[in-house]
Amino acid sequence: MRSYLGVGVSTGTVPVNHDTNAKVFDRRIKITELVLRCVILGLGVLAAVLVGTDSQVKEFFSIQKTAKFTDMKALVFLVVANGLAAGFSLLQGLHCIICILRGRALLSKQLAWAIFSGDQVMAYVTVAAVAAAGQSGMLAKVGQAELQWMELCNMYGKFCNQVGEGMATAFVVSLSMVVLSCISAFSLFRLYGGHKMKNVNC
Amino acid sequence: MRSYLGVGVSTGTVPVNHDTNAKVFDRRIKITELVLRCVILGLGVLAAVLVGTDSQVKEFFSIQKTAKFTDMKALVFLVVANGLAAGFSLLQGLHCIICILRGRALLSKQLAWAIFSGDQVMAYVTVAAVAAAGQSGMLAKVGQAELQWMELCNMYGKFCNQVGEGMATAFVVSLSMVVLSCISAFSLFRLYGGHKMKNVNC
Numbered sequence: 001m002r003s004y005l006g007v008g009v010s011t012g013t014v015p016v017n018h019d020t021n022a023k024v025f026d027r028r029i030k031i032t033e034l035v036l037r038c039v040i041l042g043l044g045v046l047a048a049v050l051v052g053t054d055s056q057v058k059e060f061f062s063i064q065k066t067a068k069f070t071d072m073k074a075l076v077f078l079v080v081a082n083g084l085a086a087g088f089s090l091l092q093g094l095h096c097i098i099c100i101l102r103g104r105a106l107l108s109k110q111l112a113w114a115i116f117s118g119d120q121v122m123a124y125v126t127v128a129a130v131a132a133a134g135q136s137g138m139l140a141k142v143g144q145a146e147l148q149w150m151e152l153c154n155m156y157g158k159f160c161n162q163v164g165e166g167m168a169t170a171f172v173v174s175l176s177m178v179v180l181s182c183i184s185a186f187s188l189f190r191l192y193g194g195h196k197m198k199n200v201n202c
Numbered sequence: 203m204r205s206y207l208g209v210g211v212s213t214g215t216v217p218v219n220h221d222t223n224a225k226v227f228d229r230r231i232k233i234t235e236l237v238l239r240c241v242i243l244g245l246g247v248l249a250a251v252l253v254g255t256d257s258q259v260k261e262f263f264s265i266q267k268t269a270k271f272t273d274m275k276a277l278v279f280l281v282v283a284n285g286l287a288a289g290f291s292l293l294q295g296l297h298c299i300i301c302i303l304r305g306r307a308l309l310s311k312q313l314a315w316a317i318f319s320g321d322q323v324m325a326y327v328t329v330a331a332v333a334a335a336g337q338s339g340m341l342a343k344v345g346q347a348e349l350q351w352m353e354l355c356n357m358y359g360k361f362c363n364q365v366g367e368g369m370a371t372a373f374v375v376s377l378s379m380v381v382l383s384c385i386s387a388f389s390l391f392r393l394y395g396g397h398k399m400k401n402v403n404c
Contacts, residue, residue, distance in 0.1 A: 071348040074337045124329050124380065131330035132337040135276050139341075139351075146273040149341075149351040178326065185387040186394065193395005 029183060030100065036180045037093040043173045044086030050166035052079045056159035067156040074129075074136040075163065081129035082170050085122050085177060092118075109191070116181075116188040123181035126174035133167055231385060232302065238382045239295040245375045246288030252368035254281045258361035269358040276331075276338040277365065283331035284372050287324050287379060294320075311393070318383075318390040325383035328376035335369055 055068040069075040092115065140160060143151035153160035257270040271277040294317065342362060345353035355362035 072346065073340065120380075120384070124326070127326050127330055128333035131333040135334040135337045136341075138275065139338075140349075144274065147342075147351075147354060149349075152349060178322075182322070182387070185384070186391045189388045189391035190395040192388065193392040 029187070030096065033180065033183050034093060034096045034100075036176050036183070037089040037096065040089040040173050040176050040180070041086050041093060043169050043176070044082040044089065047082040047166045047169040047173055048079045048086065050169060051075055051082075051163055054159055054162040054166070056156045058155060067152070067159045069163070072133075072136045072140075074132040078129045078133040078167070078170055081125050082173055085126050085173055088118055088122055112188045112191065116184045119177070119181040119184040123174070123177040126170065126177045130167065130170050130174045133170070137163065137167055231389070232298070235382065235385050236295060236298045236302075238378050238385070239291040239298065242291040242375050242378050242382070243288050243295060245371050245378070246284040246291065249284040249368045249371040249375055250281045250288065252371060253277050253284075253365055256361055256364040256368070258358045260357060269354070269361045271365070274335075274338045274342075276334040280331045280335040280369070280372055283327050284375055287328050287375055290320055290324055314390045314393065318386045321379070321383040321386040325376070325379040328372070328379045332369065332372050332376045335372070339365065339369055 051069050055066055057064055057066045059065075069079060137160075139149055140152045140163075143149055253271050257268055259266055259268045261267075271281065339362075341351055342354045342365075345351055
């Protein structure tokens with residue numbers, strides 16, 4: 001008998017109920033997805049709040065200057081991306097909970113494609129936001145002497161630390177979105193299954 | 203009769219040979235994959251060469267200054283990411299051609315997972331590289347007055363234009379990698395198929 005995940009692997013020794021295995025596996029996938037959506041919701045809001053509420057006032061020769069996240073477009077992108085990821089996960093999490101409470105999926109083919117597309121877009125958007133903010137953060141931390149862009153974190157230490165915490169949180173959100181996008185790809189594409197290994201594309 | 207892509211959709215009117223449909227569909231997927239890998243190979247090398255060979259010398263009060271891609275870490279990341287994507291696509295393209303010539307797949311479950319993982323990683327890496335380089339490019343183009351980071355493209359116009367062309371090329375590479383990662387997810391996850399819609403996770 002073939003185990004659920006053992007595609008092309010035949011054990012032939014232990015009698016296992018295939019349907020029970022599949023149900024247990026489905027339940028694990030569902031719970032993993034729900035946990036990831038909760039993580040993204042919580043940490044997405046946390047990252048957006050950490051970066052979005054950050055500011056520091058410094059006085060230079062009696063002139064007050066305030067550092068805030070809107071000074072860097074990449075940080076605005078980070079706040080928006082994490083807010084969107086959190087909002088999308090809230091909607092999907094509610095959908096998931098209704099599914100679990102009703103004991104059956106509310107899924108049509110169109111909805112499966114919509115969830116897959118949404119997860120893919122959010123995964124790439126959150127990764128891009130972390131990359132852009134990381135680049136800006138590095139410039140602010142160490143500067144770029146060749147371009148006469150000076151480091152700023154020696155002046156705005158508290159501001160930079162809080163942005164760093166927000167970026168670390170956003171990094172975890174983007175990793176969770178990447179895993180989630182793989183799960184929703186799995187949930188969608190196995191609908192097109194039933195192929196043996198020999199028929200698979202290169 | 204159910205069409206290959208019409209999961210859960212029953213037409214019941216036109217008699218179609220399911221196996222023939224599936225073979226035609228498989229062939230189209232295979233050709234799309236091969237075309238995308240060729241695009242990524244060609245444009246990945248082009249993007250890396252455009253950015254990696256770019257330089258411009260300017261004279262300021264008898265002091266010569268040279269702008270080069272290594273002045274910005276994000277451009278180094280862009281060159282490396284596109285070089286890796288091109289190299290990976292070359293290997294996968296060769297594998298694909300051998301498959302087509304032999305008329306059968308050389309795929310084990312482990313290899314399918316390796317290809318899927320490689321495509322996923324390359325898709326996220328190329329998107330992250332474009333995002334980081336885009337952020338640096340915007341800073342070089344318009345500066346960031348609040349942070350005293352001045353624009354550079356008014357001084358190094360030719361250098362900036364060539365980097366812009368490289369970044370546009372890298373953007374096409376990253377989009378192709380995203381589509382390709384979806385195709386390899388499809389190729390892998392349909393191996394775990396055979397589920398009806400009612401069994402699908404939320």
